[in-house]
Amino acid sequence: MLKTLKDLFDNLNTSLSGSAALSPAEEAHTLQLATAVLLVEVMRAEPAMKDAERDVIIQALRRKFTLEDDEIERLFELAHDTARTAYDYQRFTRSLNDRFTQEQKINVIEAMWEVAYADHHLDAHEQHVISKVAGLLHVTHGEYIAAKLHAQESMRHKGMTDAKG
Template sequence: MLRTLKDLFDALLPPHGSTAPTDDEHALQLATAVLLVEVLRADARFGAAERRAVVAALKEKFALADDEVERLLELAEQAVRDASDYFRFTSRINEGFDMARKVRIIELMWRVAYADGRLSAHEQHVMWRIADLLHVPHGAYVHAKMRARDAMAGGGAGGGGG
């Protein structure tokens, strides 16, 4: 389903003409994965729990097979290394997702941040910055945080369910 790294990066660039819907969907998948990976990397001591939370979030959000999720994660990790900011990813999400879907991404990101049972100041800063770039209202941001915290306290998506 997913194609080469170049195809996905090309899909992130502003359209030159008409773009096929599958290219748009792949670009949204990659942009979402990049934001999840960025929260993962915000914790200096990230481990298996956070990675499982990212995998669970991508599976839930996009209904991808295991090999597709792994490929998407590889591409997202490369994109994070090469990116200088979040704008090209958040702008793609702003164009492609309505507010409810953007708030859901924020909630999934909070699940990644909470996956190890602690929340660092840097994770909170990254979350706030991305939510701001996605134009998520403060109330929706706080509610997404509370839902994620409650889900993780109840044994939610960090382990693969939920």
């Protein structure tokens, strides 16, 4: 199964931007990669990437997707590599807009806020990335703020943030 998953992940960069018909498994992996890339983009918004942010991304991917630990690690690494060469967010948000419900898109924004709060500091660049992605996902301002507050409260309960913002 891991080899099959790896093969699918290796072909996803093409499928994210292409219009070819995808199998259900390829479509699921495309959505997983798109979600993971957006989370990684929040982590990359600050010059110094921190382990706490990486850990929150891994936890978010575990909550959202039913994957084995090694598959989650591979997804994270692929997302990190893909994010380094991405020139915009639209190729990722397009996949999510086409296939996610509004609630699922709000959950992605909330997970992005959790990544931003993971290091106890909300950076302006992180906030800009999340705001941009929320707009591309057609998340309303009210939904955006509610996701932010929910993530902030969630991270506070986990003892991970004292951040204001």
